[in-house]
Each structure stands twice: as structure tokens, then as C-alpha cells.
Amino acid sequence: MxxxxxxxxxxxxxxxxxxxxxxxxxxxxxxxxxxxxxxxxxxxxxxxxxxxxxxxxxxxxxxxxxxxxxxxxxxxxxxxxxxxxxxxxxxxxxxxxxxxxxxxxxxxxxxxxxxxxxxxxxxxxxxxxxFLRHEHDDACIVTVSSGIGHKVFLDGKPAVGPSGRGGEIGHLRVDFSDEAPLCECGARGHLGALACGRAVPEQAVRLARRDPGAFARSSLAASVAGRATRVDSHLVARTFKMGDPWTVALVGVLAAPLGQALAGIHAAVGVERFVIMGGFAQALGAAYLALVGQAAAAGAWDLGQEWGRMLEFGEMGxxxxxxxxxxxxxxxxxxxx
Structure with missing residues (x-):
């Protein structure tokens, strides 16, 4: 060494x-x-x-x-x-x-x-x-990649509880319907099953079924020969940045439950800095962060928060x-x- x-x-x-x-x-x-x-x-x-x-x-x-x-x-x-x-x-x-x-x-x-x-x-x-700016910093670190995870840091330390069970928001159930998607942990309706990169194919199929015509007219449909089952996170990132309306709607579906969950964290512990990292989030870029912020604002008590400033990308790659x-x-x- x-x-x-x-x-x-x-x-x-x-x-x-x-x-x-x-x-x-x-x-x-x-x-x-x-x-x-x-x-x-x-x-x-x-x-x-x-x-x-x-x-x-x-x-x-x-x-x-x-x-x-x-x-x-x-x-x-x-x-x-x-x-x-x-x-x-x-x-x-x-x-x-x-x-x-x-x-x-x-x-x-x-x-x-x-x-x-x-x-x-x-x-x-x-x-x-x-990502902590000083030894006693408060922040919520969130990853959006093949799964979703988070940790809240208070006074420079991760708040996970005495048994290490805390900070697993990706396995918070947010969809209680009978047809809720299956999470990789084996349970249904967890945030990770609705909002991460691996959730893209199922969410794309759901959205395409609700409005087949809109999907057929999208740039994304042309890339997958009209088969929503072939949609993946890489294609979504590309057509989202092109401004394809159907893809923007799909990313909004993915961003909404995450934003609502972050509003809950803010309400529960008061943290006002959210650092978003992970390959899927980074690939989608600033417009995705704005959608998450809009969903968080819609789910939070309005006390003058500026979600556009409270959310930031982690810059270490x-x-x-x-x-x-x-x-x-x-x-x-x-x-x-």
C-alpha cells in the first residue's frame, strides 16, 4: 500500500x-x-x-x-x-x-x-x-439510478437509527393499488419501483396504454418500433433532452412520487438542502430536477421554500x-x- x-x-x-x-x-x-x-x-x-x-x-x-x-x-x-x-x-x-x-x-x-x-x-x-460543506452540515443525499436511496445527515452524521434501518426511502410504499409494480425486494408499490431507472419500462408501458395515440406520435415510439416494452432509461434520457412531449410526460410520472417523498422528509426533519446523484438523474439533467422540485412544492406546506434552490446535483460524478x-x-x- x-x-x-x-x-x-x-x-x-x-x-x-x-x-x-x-x-x-x-x-x-x-x-x-x-x-x-x-x-x-x-x-x-x-x-x-x-x-x-x-x-x-x-x-x-x-x-x-x-x-x-x-x-x-x-x-x-x-x-x-x-x-x-x-x-x-x-x-x-x-x-x-x-x-x-x-x-x-x-x-x-x-x-x-x-x-x-x-x-x-x-x-x-x-x-x-x-457532499458535506463542513463538519456539522445538514443535508439529504439522494441517489436515483438503478434504485433509489437516501440518507439524511444531521450535524454531519447520517440519521439511520440504532439498527441501521433508517434512510431507505426507495422502499417506502407509495402505491397501494392492486396493480402496483413489483419492487426488486419482492414487495409492491415501493418508490424505487415507480421512480428509478429500472422503473422506466413498466411506467412507459402504463403511460402508453393510457394514451396509445400520444405514444405513437412520440419520438420515443419511433426509436422502439412502436413497442413500449422496449423503452429503457438511456432512450428516455435522450428523447427527454430533445423535448419530446410524451417523454417529458413519462419523466414527470417518474419524478412525481420522488418529489412528494422529499417533501415528506423536509416536513419531518426540516432539512433544506437535497443533493441528487445517480446515473439516471444525472443523465436526465436540470429539467428533471425542476420536475422533482415542482412535485415537492405541490406536496409540501408552502412556507416560502424555494425548491429550485433546495435541490442540487452532486457534482462529483x-x-x-x-x-x-x-x-x-x-x-x-x-x-x-
Missing amino acids: GATGMQALVFDIGGTTTRAGLYDLGAARLLRTERAPTPSVSACSSESGRGLRDRLYDLLACLAARLGADAPGYIVVGFPGPVREGGTALRAPTLWGAERDPEPVAERVRAIWPGARIRVVNDLSAAGHG DEAGLIGAGRLAAREWGGAA
């Missing part, structure tokens, strides 16, 4: 991609990064949950080797699910679907690097440290999780946080 011993090996495990980096605790910067596809239920649907779990740790070891981190002294893992103190993950729907068995992530990582000091936290808890994990390492073990 280097003679100084002041580098941390940091991981950001996502439902689609797993990233790894070496973070210099003294200089407060990433030195090198690596990435690879995550072995998840969506990518490897025929593989068992146990097999996927084992492959994840093989991937972490492989990425560390590519970084030259053979004997790291400090490790932070950002994990996509609720994590209780001690580093056990309670669930991981984006990785392992509806499986309910807890996963001892810290224990498994320690088996690979027995001499390291290890911290395992939720991925949004890790990323959030990269794909490295946000690694940078946040590095800053958490510096905060935990010394360095320039």
Missing part, C-alpha cells in the same frame, strides 16, 4: 458497477481507481444468491489487486443496503433481489484482509461525507462514493477530512 500507511482502500458497491480506489488520507484525494460490473441478480439471473455473494468478495479482491493494494491498512466499504453497526448488511435488493438473509460484510472483508481496520456503511452514508468513503476514512482514522 505504500510506506506512509496513510492510504485507504475504498469501495463503492453499486447494483450495476463496483468501484474501488486508493485514497490518500493526508492529501485528501483519490490516487487511483478501478471499476468492474457488479455480479448481481439482474446481471446473473441464473446464479444462486450464495454464489453471487461469494463472487462479490472475489471482485473486491480483484479490484484491490489491480490497484496494487495487497496489504491495506484501512478499508471503507460503501454497501447498497441498510447496514447495522459492526458491518452486517440487513438486505441488498439491488444485488441479491428478495433474499432476506443478513450478510456479514465486515467479517467477509476481514477474511480477505485480516490486518486492516475496516468500516462498512451504507453506500449513501459513505457518499454523503463527500461516478467517484462520489469513493471520495465520500475516503473522507469518512480520514474522519475515522486521521487525515484531512
